[in-house]
Amino acid sequence: MPTGSAPPGESDEQVAAMNPAPETPDAGGPPRLRVRGPQNPPTAEEALLDPRRGYVRRGGSRSSVGDEAVLRLISQKLRLALRIGVGFFILLVLVYLGLALSTDGGPLAWLVPGLVIYPLIIGAGWFYLRRILAYDRAYLESQDAGGSG
Amino acid sequence: MTDPGTLSASAVLSAVVLVSAITVLVSTYGVRLSRSTGDFYVASRRVSPRMNASAVAGEYISAASFLGVAGLILVEGTYGLWFPVGYTAGFLTMLLFIAGPLRRSGAYTVPDFVTLRFASPRLRMLTVMLVVLTGWLYIVPQLHGASLALSATAGLPEWAGPAAVVLVVLATVMPGGMRSVTIAQAVQYWIKLSALLIPLVFILLRMGVFGGAQAQAPDFSAVWEGSGLGSEDFYRTVSLILALMLGTIGLPHILVRFYTNPDGDAARRTTFLLLSLLAAFYVLPVALGVIARAVLTDPGVQDSPDTAVLQLPSAVFEGAAGDLLTAVVAGGAFAAFLSTASGLVVSVSGVLSQEFFGGTVRGFRIGAVLAVALPLAISTATSHVALAGAVAMVFTFSASAMAPLLLLGIWWSGITAQGAFAGMVTGAAASLCSLAVGLRVGEGAPGAVVVLYPALWCVPLAFAAAMLVSRFGSGRPPADTTSVLARLHLPERS
Incomplete structure (x- = not known):
């Protein structure tokens, strides 16, 4: 199974971008950040164009709507x-x-x-x-x- | 149940403490793992189907499954067998209609899905209210179960069980993080499975089922006597199956889990694995229920059938062996209350904090306290309804209020925000009123079955309201309906 990683070149999701910390669980890692949930519900546009999901519809022209x-x-x-x-x-x-x-x-x-x-x-x-x-x-x-x- | 001995009480308490300790430890381990902000939410998207299926199963198997099913079989006979069938079939519905599309929608909660699909703040608010209500209603039986389990096995006062569940849940949920919750839930499925499997194996050994020579086997001839199969039973069973098959898809803590899959296909695989995990589990309470029918013939047991599984070990074994097995069962039962309650608290407080407290961590914590406060108050105030029955009512509510929104929203391009609103209000109002009337009238009254098990007429009513208002109301389907539907249903390109 694909592990759901974004394709190379896509911008990483916004939440992760705020904290580019390496995911090492060692004591040497940076302290955990306080986490805030999404502040607003996503609009339809945002959800559809969400970079997290960019890999889903690469190129964007795969199907014309109403096809x-x-x-x-x-x-x-x-x-x-x-x-x-x-x-x-x-x-x-x-x-x-x-x-x-x-x-x-x-x-x-x-x-x-x-x-x-x-x-x-x-x-x-x-x-x-x-x-x-x-x-x-x-x-x-x-x-x-x-x-x- | 005789007065529990001190050895038994301390064994039960240590089992409960052990389960709580494991839960807290696994959660804190998970919190340490989730270092980046991304992990907090994305942990989610990296969960493999196998881990995720265990986690959903861990969350789904609640007090009603662990204690209620066997109790119902003890009292009502074959009718009790249809509960686990319905619980499992609910995930078939999930697989067929919801899992893939909902994951592809990218929506994190049902209110998010509503925003994506309908862009209507009014409908979103209604959805939030119904989701929170469903969560609250579902936490109540978990607390009831905890109260029952600890007072029956360890002789503790009735408030002790709910208080313990609430404390552990808050302790694990507050530091939070999807990742930690996922691992903890997955572990709890296996705890619950073993907690029924081990006593079952020992009891079967004792009875000489595997060829032992001792004639310890009780008389099973009376066990098979059928329960009544009149038209009321028929209506009740069919309505129950419908409620369980459609109610599962509206449970907030289950829906959240589907976001934790890498993609739509993984969501489907998760659901499919789940069917096997649930089937493997449900054989156990069914077997124990059948044995309980043969062993627990004492009429006093019939008054509190939900404790049947807890009483069974000490009825078969005497002395320390019985105490130990009782402790194993009690520990597993506690795992059931903990996992379901914490899953519900996470989903309810997530929604509450996002809607009313700006989505901050502080808001999430306030939300978590709110999410348990009300059920705690209700559960101390209400008298005991049988666990399986109480949970069936929650499924009925969820099937009537949420299923039209989800099913029509995902599959029908003609639905309007107005129609969805009408369907949800109709379903919620009809099922709640009917259940309230039913509880007031009581089980025995003539025709009470129709109002106590209203799914068979409430669900079609809600669907009809949603479809008629969509078709003939003044609203139009959202302009982006086709592109959203395409997004939900087109396969990901890997």
Whole structure:
């Protein structure tokens, strides 16, 4: 995984710039500074152009706003998330109903919600993660192929 | 519960002191690590998914999970099993809809996200109020749990537990720093896991589950008897699952954590790892709850089911072994109160200080004191509601008030500031009023289930209000909606 460092040449984030101290935990280091939180909420402009996040959209011209491909990507992701999320909720309701109607107590009514559902949750998460990363990759490739980079 | 012996009391107290000491030590170690101003906030962005997942899990597993789940299983049977399912599924929702986009937004808190998305000071103020309210409401059950745990195991007066939690939380939070908090929370997940796993293993060994010859195993035949499965139970369970699945995404202390990932994809990976960590943990209270059903047949236990996990070791083992295991459980329970409460205090005081005290360190400290003062007052004033039930109410509130804002704000380009405002006010008012009525009427009254578990109608109501006002109200979606949405959803280029 990338460790989230700014790309070389980008200005470091403002907060760190105020204190260029080396991060040595030894006693020889400078004393800690008093820290103040952000004084104002960021405006949309600031948040979008935040140098901390400059690496996210290098070059700035990667996508024109309202691009067909962007909207398609968003709705694709939403559809995937809704299918899994709503589907899982309905599945839980059905499982509950099924257990309530079919058995009077019995170990099954305990084993299913107590054990069986957890692997299903993890599986759903795994499936989603794989799909969403594939969507992102496909999007980036199509952008590159389109020659906008 | 008989009068706790002095050996048991001192063992419990040493466990609690040990856990507090570890927490304070790890935090001060973290404070030493964060030398630069950047670290204070950025620590954040360098946290690896694995560390971060432990930290979120440590923060998330609260009194309700640690003590409440087993107690509920003891009293209500299978209904109690759906709580951990819902808690875990809440992070599936988080993964599906929130984790990646919210991290990419760069917003530090939900109010920041609102400013980014809607640029409306009025909506921001409302969000601040709801975030602080959610935090306050959620701290109360933690303090209740602390009170319960220390008075049941060590025989201390009821105020001692909350006071101890508040002191340790303030001591760790005041010097602060995201980095120190992250490490401390991550450690506490593993403390909590071991604190249930060790007693469970010993109890299972004692019962001869692993092939031992002694016939110590109690009679499990009565355990499986189903609880009622009428239409009220059906409504209650479905409403509960909805509240837990949507309420998780509105919890302020959890949302803050997602900023600590390097990027959106790491946020997703964190969430995915979390699912496994939570599943691994929740098997334990479920197993202990089932055992408690077989062992703790004494009807007196039913009066305070939340202490079931604490009583179980001494019911199975006699003498020193039971005392030691009780101490292990109590230490873990204390870790649960500490981590959740300190996470909440950090997020609430951060918001308070930023809104009302100019974001200074002094403001943060005032905020921290305010963040615990009110819950402390409430928790000493209110009578005991079962822990899991109280937490379910907080999730219901969060699902009704915050979920429309977050979900529609992230995924729907048509939402207006007006619509979001309407949705949040509707959801918050409906759920709070309904819960207040429900608490007054009491659990037994006919139809009380509908007002005590209002998520099933409150959440759709809030979404409908937000969407209808957005569509037909006079407001327009913010002009930069498309560029903000693109920012939220486009992949980072690595």
